[in-house]
Amino acid sequence: MAQDQYGPQPAADRAGLASARRIVVKVGSSSLTSVTGGISGEALVGLADVLAERRARGTEVILVSSGAIAAGLAPLGLARRPAQLSTQQAAASVGQGLLMARYSQAFGTHGITVSQILLTADDLIRRSHYANAHRAMERLLNFGVVPIVNENDTVASHEIRFGDNDRLAALVAHLVKAEALVLLSDVDALYDGPPSAGARRIPLVASPLDLEGVTIGRTGKAGVGTGGMVTKVEAATIAASSGIPALVTSTANAAAALRGDDVGTWFTATGKRQPIRLLWLAHLARVVGTLVLDDGAVRAVGERRRSLLPAGVVDVSGAFEAGDPVQLVAGDGTVVARGLVNYSSSELPRMLGRSTHDLAEELGVEYERSVVHVNDLVVLRQGPAAS
Ligand SMILES: Nc1ncnc2c1ncn2[C@@H]1O[C@H](COP(=O)(O)OP(=O)(O)O)[C@@H](O)[C@H]1O
Numbered sequence: 001m002a003q004d005q006y007g008p009q010p011a012a013d014r015a016g017l018a019s020a021r022r023i024v025v026k027v028g029s030s031s032l033t034s035v036t037g038g039i040s041g042e043a044l045v046g047l048a049d050v051l052a053e054r055r056a057r058g059t060e061v062i063l064v065s066s067g068a069i070a071a072g073l074a075p076l077g078l079a080r081r082p083a084q085l086s087t088q089q090a091a092a093s094v095g096q097g098l099l100m101a102r103y104s105q106a107f108g109t110h111g112i113t114v115s116q117i118l119l120t121a122d123d124l125i126r127r128s129h130y131a132n133a134h135r136a137m138e139r140l141l142n143f144g145v146v147p148i149v150n151e152n153d154t155v156a157s158h159e160i161r162f163g164d165n166d167r168l169a170a171l172v173a174h175l176v177k178a179e180a181l182v183l184l185s186d187v188d189a190l191y192d193g194p195p196s197a198g199a200r201r202i203p204l205v206a207s208p209l210d211l212e213g214v215t216i217g218r219t220g221k222a223g224v225g226t227g228g229m230v231t232k233v234e235a236a237t238i239a240a241s242s243g244i245p246a247l248v249t250s251t252a253n254a255a256a257a258l259r260g261d262d263v264g265t266w267f268t269a270t271g272k273r274q275p276i277r278l279l280w281l282a283h284l285a286r287v288v289g290t291l292v293l294d295d296g297a298v299r300a301v302g303e304r305r306r307s308l309l310p311a312g313v314v315d316v317s318g319a320f321e322a323g324d325p326v327q328l329v330a331g332d333g334t335v336v337a338r339g340l341v342n343y344s345s346s347e348l349p350r351m352l353g354r355s356t357h358d359l360a361e362e363l364g365v366e367y368e369r370s371v372v373h374v375n376d377l378v379v380l381r382q383g384p385a386a387s
């Protein structure tokens, strides 16, 4: 269904999920697979039935599905999820095909065609790749197809890997301007501590303050999941901070969730849409260097939202190239911002404390640019610097 002239509106609350016209649904390995049994046909068909029914009623559905690595273990004679990247890649390469075959069949019984989209972080962060992925996705949705997305595990190296599909799903929701993101797992909601007797469901997260005092753990069952609740909360927060509300619940609750019932944990949209590059920089990028700022530069960057100039930098550490993500810290070590740096770590030291005018005269006009341009900066809530 085409978006109307006003574009998609984020769902205001859970009930809005019932009428949302474009949603991204992410399902985790723990719901679909087990280490020993591979793909659970029952769980996969159950989910496909719910999503196909919704698609048939006109909602555009994009499914982000994990499970490739887990599905590939048994065929390769592996008894557990391997730690080695190349073995994970091999398992994903085998398992992804098996997973897609099952989805094709399950959606096919409802007359719905599915497609496979394998993405790396680069495909969503680089402008030209992003536009390309966006075009392909829109075309598929026009055709009434349910695109099924996974990380391209077979080619993703440690450096460019998301490693969890929760955060990938948040960026996909941004890519397609979804009205909501639904994260399905083996646990029915976020609890105020690792789920056990006595832990209480958190029905609503309206701001990051609602997460204070909540113990959020890694994966519960030894086995197939990767990020646990940590990456789900991160993903929901990334989506919400960019204007897309998110619901965290179990795969068993998928039908109830899409009806708008009071299940799971709802993350209210807290911010406005922003460039995906800045979302990545704020939440996902691994910083490879640190620039220490003097007090004037801290105020200019943190409060007055200016570009960072060489005159305000007092120290540099780390090894980086121009274009890499770095953190900007105050003299006391608190992180002020993250940004994409315009110079390499070999160029910067001789520029510190100098005016751009002097640098241009001495070294040439290419040295007149800022160290980090304001458009490549995200100011953060202050916290301790990453080591
Ligand atoms: N505060 C919490 N609330 C809910 N679940 C939690 C919490 N802390 C840790 N978990 C664990 O996170 C697990 C879900 O993560 P994971 O296994 O990675 O799922 P998936 O494979 O579906 O992505 C749950 O099984 C649960 O035990």
Ligand SMILES: N[C@@H](CCC(=O)OP(=O)(O)O)C(=O)O
Binding pocket: 027, 028, 029, 030, 065, 066, 067, 068, 069, 070, 092, 150, 151, 153, 163, 164, 165, 166, 224, 225, 226, 227, 228
């Ligand atoms: N891309 C990997 C899944 C990684 C992942 O995020 O797993 P999960 O925590 O189960 O959602 C795979 O298909 O096996």
